[in-house]
Amino acid sequence: MSTVLLTGATGYIGRRLEKALREQATLSLRLLVRNAKKLTAKTRAQSVVIEGDTFDMGALRQALAGVETAIYLIHSMGTGEDFSRLDRESAENFRNACMEMGVRKIIYLGGLGLRQSASAHLASRIETGEILSAFPDRLRTIWFRAGVIIGSGSTSFEIIRHLVEKLPFMITPRWVRTLTQPIGIDDVIAYLTAAVDLDPPENLIVDIGAPPMSFMDMLTQTATVMGLRRWIVPVPFLSPRLSSYWLTLVTPVPYKVGAALVEGLKSETLVQNDHARQYFPHIHPQPYQQAVRRALEELEHDLVLSRWCDSSPGAVCDINEQAMPGESIFRDVRTVSFAGIPAEQVFSSILSLGGETGWYSYTFLWQVRGWIDKIMGGYGLNRGRRLASDLRIGDAVDFWKVADLVPNKRLLLVAQMKLPGKAWLEFDLQRDTLVQTAHFIPRGLWGRVYWYAVLPFHAFIFPDLCRTIVDQASGRHARDGMDQR
16 A cells, blocks of 8 residues: 655645545555644544644655655745745755655646746746656656636636626626636546556656636636626726736635736646646546536535635635734623523534624624725635535634634634734633633734724624624524424
8 A cells, every 4th residue: 555645735626635535545645734623533533644844854754754655735825925935945845855755756736837928926836846856867746737727616716706796797808818728626636646546757747628718718608607698898908907906806815816816817828738638548627617517516515625715825824823812912802691502503603604694793894894804905705615504724714714613612713804913703612601702912003003993893793793693593592492393
């Protein structure tokens, strides 16, 4: 039985690939993650989990010991202006540790595109592939290159879906006519999984994708699948910056993510080789409309396994020990008794916050705060959540992130909105009392000004939120009692 190491297992691709590999009886799966709490209990039970990252050489060597195949799904998008340096150092550390520990093969997923026309983020992905492939006599690399990935929760699909749902008429920039070759997430996972058993004689670059189409084609075909009529008019005067701001306001993605996507769509990203058909003849990429239909079905039936914001380095989408409140300077504590109501019912009400459910009351004020956050380059409320009634550590809840979750006891949300400081919202069940606490650590004078400025809104928003959670649980408890009778 061969041992496979998977990095990036809490990311969008990684969560789905981890599930697929865990179901393979012929291999032993090992995971290198920054935060093991973000993994499900089933994953932790069925895999060897090592906490660390590619900048921790001790953890990296431990993770790679006895490994035959290592899968590299790491990138530093969103970490700031030095993302390319971090990508470079990470790839070099990983490659060198693989050679030191006797790993035979690396599997890497990058993006389609040519270096001379690539955006900064795509160029960094290309450089990562080149670094991992630099010593073919000592370490084989299978380098997959994909374009737009279509699946429930993917960045591209969420942008396309929101545009189609919300805008009957679209004035779009010229780059919507740029050709790319989208691919369904299920096909990406199929290629990556199949590559574990492939033993090429030399390094291999495998370009994957369905037939070429433009972003405008993707919009119109998505509308067809959704049964909608949409009018799209490309114009020459919408700059990439304006396009990025527009995506930020209309879709769940923040400005930096939207800008990276727009920059990537300015040039064609097409398949440059036939290696997918040669080496994986049993995989036939599904047509675009089929991939869209599959993604919509997962959304409709609450089966979204991963989302674009599940994990990435730094403050963009990840959580770490610094995401805990510790000794916060300011606190707003509210308590409500739930005597006579089972704790699991109250906790269920807490877990349903955000997304389509919203925040129960004062919806307009929550929306205003979301719009302000969007304008400032944050996520806003429309990032939503992965599933309607289930959360796990690392999940997004509008402009919050789940930092800690103890079933039927505690939910801790860390704020990822634009703030002059750090903020958390904590729900804790203590005997028969719900304790709701807003924590805040200000950054400088403006942080303190911000806290006192929002206190008047806290005075009626937070008590009402706490009471409504218990009221919802009480109603659910009453309905359950009626059902049992």
